Amino acid sequence: xxxxxxxxxxxxxxxxxxxxxxxxxxxxxxxxxxxxxxxxxxxxxxxxxxxxxxxxxxxxxxxxxxxxxxxxxxxxxxxxxxxxxxxxxxxxxxxxxxxxxxxxxxxxxxxxxxxxxxxxxxxxxxxxxxxxxxxxxxxxxxxxxxxxxxxxxxxxxxxxxxxxxxxxxxxxxxxxxxxxxxxxxxxxxxxxxxxxxxxxxxxxxxxxxxxxxxxxxxxxxxxxxxxxxxxxxxxxxxxxxxxxxxxxxxxxxxxxxxxxxxxxxxxxxxxxxxxxxxxxxxxxxxxxxxxxxxxxxxxxxxxxxxxxxxxxxxxxxxxxxxxxxxxxxxxxxxxxxx
Ligand code: ADP
Ligand code: MG
Numbered sequence: 557x558x559x560x561x562x563x564x565x566x567x568x569x570x571x572x573x574x575x576x577x578x579x580x581x582x583x584x585x586x587x588x589x590x591x592x593x594x595x596x597x598x599x600x601x602x603x604x605x606x607x608x609x610x611x612x613x614x615x616x617x618x619x620x621x622x623x624x625x626x627x628x629x630x631x632x633x634x635x636x637x638x639x640x641x642x643x644x645x646x647x648x649x650x651x652x653x654x655x656x657x658x659x660x661x662x663x664x665x666x667x668x669x670x671x672x673x674x675x676x677x678x679x680x681x682x683x684x685x686x687x688x689x690x691x692x693x694x695x696x697x698x699x700x701x702x703x704x705x706x707x708x709x710x711x712x713x714x715x716x717x718x719x720x721x722x723x724x725x726x727x728x729x730x731x732x733x734x735x736x737x738x739x740x741x742x743x744x745x746x747x748x749x750x751x752x753x754x755x756x757x758x759x760x761x762x763x764x765x766x767x768x769x770x771x772x773x774x775x776x777x778x779x780x781x782x783x784x785x786x787x788x789x790x791x792x793x794x795x796x797x798x799x800x801x802x803x804x805x806x807x808x809x810x811x812x813x814x815x816x817x818x819x820x821x822x823x824x825x826x827x828x829x830x831x832x833x834x835x836x837x838x839x840x841x842x843x844x845x846x847x848x849x850x851x852x853x854x855x856x857x858x859x860x861x862x863x864x865x866x867x868x869x870x871x872x873x874x875x876x877x878x879x880x881x882x883x884x885x886x887x888x889x890x891x892x893x894x
Pocket of ligand 2 (some may be wrong): 597
């Protein structure tokens with residue numbers, strides 16, 4: 557099912573939680589809504605599933621206007637951060653409760669529970685209580701509970717943020733596999749750029765209630781539209797320069813650009829591109845951090861804090877190598893990419 561939002565807005569008194577959100581979320585894709593805490597992700601999901609009304613704007617599921625449709629009639633499967641299983645019910649009862657309440661026939665309930673527990677490898681645990689399960693297993697029960705409703709779209713609100721790093725990694729690929737199997741539209745909310753980059757077919761980046769960019773992970777990474785997106789996804793250094801007749805200086809070393817830009821500009825360079833150019837710049841390392849296969853070296857360029865990601869075995873002689881072709885240029889005032 558394709559989801560289309562037209563100018564969707566949510567205001568709480570003077571707080572603009574979601575501002576004029578317009579997007580088309582394509583059928584069958586895993587779409588990550590990515591943004592920092594408080595940027596309006598949960599508010600947006602809750603409007604999609606109908607738990608809270610929109611202040612203005614319209615929501616369409618395929619051609620159907622669902623803006624004022626009750627949550628129960630929207631055929632949505634929700635998975636929350638806090639998976640809220642009933643502690644006194646076993647796994648089978650937790651998964652099937654929603655269907656029972658809706659008066660679904662017993663044999664149909666059994667069929668769906670069996671299918672979901674097979675997909676999520678929960679067969680052995682159906683008679684256990686939630687407290688007898690690991691965090692990852694509990695999260696799988698929460699997923700199964702959403703699957704048995706056979707929804708047309710899954711909405712997931714930071715479903716992995718309560719799990720430890722290793723389990724989160726495993727569950728990431730579980731959810732990706734689940735999506736490949738079901739081929740239903742998934743809308744997956746996260747503040748974690750790695751989750752969005754690894755899982756998303758599309759990423760919608762949000763900040764302060766507004767869409768910053770909606771694209772494939774590759775496009776978002778390679779062609780960020782503004783400083784916010786560039787800084788939120790991956791690691792980028794930002795350096796202030798003044799461009800005059802195509803010339804600018806980084807720690808006294810001259811660079812030239814043929815872009816028709818002049819004045820105070822913010823230059824962005826990815827931390828992994830600090831050694832891949834041809835123009836050498838001497839630097840003074842302030843901190844060197846080991847991180848296993850590589851090290852991060854911290855220093856200043858034009859008085860801005862910068863860092864470089866360097867392979868462990870690389871003989872780093874207090875110099876970096878930059879290329880103008882690796883640089884992104886941003887308007888210092890608006891933050892927009894030039
Ligand atoms: P996220 O899920 O991205 O962390 P939320 O959608 O929960 O962000 O919140 C977006 C903004 O709306 C925040 O500034 C939050 O404080 C505000 N907000 C959310 N719910 C309410 C509410 N019921 N009343 C007032 N403000 C709210
Ligand atoms: Mg939230």
